[in-house]
Amino acid sequence: MSAPDKFSGVLTPVITPFTDDLAPDAERLIRQCKWMLSQNVGLAVFGTNSEANSLSTDEKIELMDRLIEGGIDPKRMMPGTGCCALSDSVKLTAHAAKLGCGGTLMLPPFYYKGVSDDGLYASYSEIIQKVGDANLRIYLYHIPPISNVPLSLGLIERLIKDYPDTVVGIKDSSGEWSNTKAMLDAGWDDFRIFAGAESFLLDNMRNGGSGCISATANVNPAAIHNLYANWQSDEADELQAGLDVVRNIFQAYPMIPALKAAAAIYGDDPDWCRVRPPLMALDEAQMAGLTQDLKAIDFAMPGLKDAA
Amino acid sequence: MSAPDKFSGVLTPVITPFTDDLAPDAERLIRQCKWMLSQNVGLAVFGTNSEANSLSTDEKIELMDRLIEGGIDPKRMMPGTGCCALSDSVKLTAHAAKLGCGGTLMLPPFYYKGVSDDGLYASYSEIIQKVGDANLRIYLYHIPPISNVPLSLGLIERLIKDYPDTVVGIKDSSGEWSNTKAMLDAGWDDFRIFAGAESFLLDNMRNGGSGCISATANVNPAAIHNLYANWQSDEADELQAGLDVVRNIFQAYPMIPALKAAAAIYGDDPDWCRVRPPLMALDEAQMAGLTQDLKAIDFAMPGLKDAA
Numbered sequence: 001m002s003a004p005d006k007f008s009g010v011l012t013p014v015i016t017p018f019t020d021d022l023a024p025d026a027e028r029l030i031r032q033c034k035w036m037l038s039q040n041v042g043l044a045v046f047g048t049n050s051e052a053n054s055l056s057t058d059e060k061i062e063l064m065d066r067l068i069e070g071g072i073d074p075k076r077m078m079p080g081t082g083c084c085a086l087s088d089s090v091k092l093t094a095h096a097a098k099l100g101c102g103g104t105l106m107l108p109p110f111y112y113k114g115v116s117d118d119g120l121y122a123s124y125s126e127i128i129q130k131v132g133d134a135n136l137r138i139y140l141y142h143i144p145p146i147s148n149v150p151l152s153l154g155l156i157e158r159l160i161k162d163y164p165d166t167v168v169g170i171k172d173s174s175g176e177w178s179n180t181k182a183m184l185d186a187g188w189d190d191f192r193i194f195a196g197a198e199s200f201l202l203d204n205m206r207n208g209g210s211g212c213i214s215a216t217a218n219v220n221p222a223a224i225h226n227l228y229a230n231w232q233s234d235e236a237d238e239l240q241a242g243l244d245v246v247r248n249i250f251q252a253y254p255m256i257p258a259l260k261a262a263a264a265i266y267g268d269d270p271d272w273c274r275v276r277p278p279l280m281a282l283d284e285a286q287m288a289g290l291t292q293d294l295k296a297i298d299f300a301m302p303g304l305k306d307a308a
Numbered sequence: 309m310s311a312p313d314k315f316s317g318v319l320t321p322v323i324t325p326f327t328d329d330l331a332p333d334a335e336r337l338i339r340q341c342k343w344m345l346s347q348n349v350g351l352a353v354f355g356t357n358s359e360a361n362s363l364s365t366d367e368k369i370e371l372m373d374r375l376i377e378g379g380i381d382p383k384r385m386m387p388g389t390g391c392c393a394l395s396d397s398v399k400l401t402a403h404a405a406k407l408g409c410g411g412t413l414m415l416p417p418f419y420y421k422g423v424s425d426d427g428l429y430a431s432y433s434e435i436i437q438k439v440g441d442a443n444l445r446i447y448l449y450h451i452p453p454i455s456n457v458p459l460s461l462g463l464i465e466r467l468i469k470d471y472p473d474t475v476v477g478i479k480d481s482s483g484e485w486s487n488t489k490a491m492l493d494a495g496w497d498d499f500r501i502f503a504g505a506e507s508f509l510l511d512n513m514r515n516g517g518s519g520c521i522s523a524t525a526n527v528n529p530a531a532i533h534n535l536y537a538n539w540q541s542d543e544a545d546e547l548q549a550g551l552d553v554v555r556n557i558f559q560a561y562p563m564i565p566a567l568k569a570a571a572a573i574y575g576d577d578p579d580w581c582r583v584r585p586p587l588m589a590l591d592e593a594q595m596a597g598l599t600q601d602l603k604a605i606d607f608a609m610p611g612l613k614d615a616a
Binding site for chain 1: 330356361362363364365366367391392393394395396399416417418419420421423424426427428430431433434453454455456457584585586587588
């Protein structure tokens with residue numbers, strides 16, 4: 001198996017559908033992934049907005065297998081494989097590497113708080129060594145608002161230095177442009193820096209970044225990819241402003257249920273609304289509000305129904 | 309299998325030993341549990357201070373089985389079974405109930421932040437219903453400084469009301485006496501309220517609480533149980549002050565590595581020092597400091613070496 005190319009462009013934490021018993025629905029996920037790929041959006045399955053942290057390691061392994069059996073190209077997949085437990089992270093990461101995934105997006109262990117950079121380094125380092133796969137490509141996942149375990153610039157630099165062929169990029173979901181900018185300015189050779197939302201896509205591209213990995217690429221993939229492909233054009237600022245309008249609508253609701261609601265509405269497939277606790281589906285008023293807000297901007301998800 | 313009695317007294321999140329490959333060391337854990345029981349301390353295995361959140365569900369199931377095969381009474385066990393993933397929590401909780409554990413200590417799903425009481429209620433409710441075991445006894449686990457997902461009084465009350473035979477107690481590790489007091493004053497019939505540290509043991513007992521579940525009961529079990537057994541005596545305040553002296557020493561170091569270091573020192577068993585990343589063992593200076601601090605108060609862990 002050849003070493004995977006590094007990722008660039010737009011990826012999304014693909015939303016995870018559930019059956020009426022709240023089991024993961026592999027068939028519906030395959031269809032969603034195919035639609036994403038048809039829109040030039042890569043598959044950061046098992047991200048935060050995939051409700052990945054509400055899935056067990058075995059469920060994620062089963063879903064990865066099913067996706068690949070279903071014809072999804074593993075090179076377009078960047079599954080989230082960072083868990084609380086070292087043993088889970090190793091098992092899941094090893095499986096992703098074995099399947100030939102283009103990379104994995106890796107949270108730090110996030111239960112224990114106030115841990116040291118040495119401890120986080122040891123965690124990533126143990127995983128890399130225990131997996132022991134030359135084709136493993138890790139994209140770090142910095143999302144302090146949710147993980148409450150930040151990745152410092154010093155830690156990132158140390159990992160790049162010690163594992164230059166393995167630790168090849170990062171998703172910055174800090175929500176702070178200054179943090180992304182500091183990474184872009186750090187001079188890390190061909191280290192792929194992804195904004196955690198399309199809100200920073202244009203800024204990221206103008207400063208040497210590699211794209212974005214964004215929740216709302218689940219619902220607005222073509223337009224986000226269009227900005228990525230045309231960030232040097234005269235219309236780039238206008239394209240960014242257009243993306244922001246859509247993003248702001250979704251951000252006014254609980255994000256994951258709202259993304260699923262949009263898939264339900266525009267895919268004419270109400271089963272998409274299901275979430276696993278502790279999340280809750282949008283209530284009636286929220287559903288009506290989102291429907292109305294999206295209608296008001298003539299929002300569409302072209303091709304979704306055909307994919308379903 | 310008869311329904312378990314409700315817990316009272318002192319329990320501890322038993323520290324988890326690791327082999328040199330960082331695998332859980334069942335034999336050493338069995339010995340530690342036997343020593344704990346010999347000191348009248350119950351077994352809240354897989355708690356925060358057990359590094360439970362650095363263990364996979366399968367590792368925890370294997371350890372539970374090994375403990376019981378090793379002769380540990382399941383009625384004295386209150387394993388932590390609350391995970392991020394609904395499916396993990398169901399699997400682990402069902403296994404604990406099937407083994408006849410006296411109860412389970414249950415974190416809320418802790419990755420997603422800012423979730424609603426309805427969502428947390430749905431999580432506990434789904435687990436209870438999917439486990440479907442009349443002998444299941446749940447002790448809620450409120451530890452906002454680490455989980456960042458608090459359990460409100462309203463949520464607790466709703467769970468008690470809807471599952472009175474199942475949701476029978478709570479461990480309050482908020483570190484805020486006012487929160488424990490509010491629960492004690494809530495008038496919940498025979499709901500077992502445990503302080504999250506022995507620092508609040510006497511206050512808790514004087515206000516109708518049921519004991520404590522404390523990390524430092526790993527190292528100071530007899531003295532903590534002694535206060536529990538004699539909280540109505542004239543010496544109670546003095547006993548509490550003595551416990552605080554020991555607790556304050558451990559709190560001056562990273563708690564989990566310090567507990568393990570004490571087991572290593574007083575059990576003459578250096579392998580106890582191992583922790584899983586993201587935690588780090590005490591460094592040399594910390595180890596020397598802890599050794600000195602404990603020596604200065606003539607600290608001892610009587611019977612530990614014989615148990616090993």
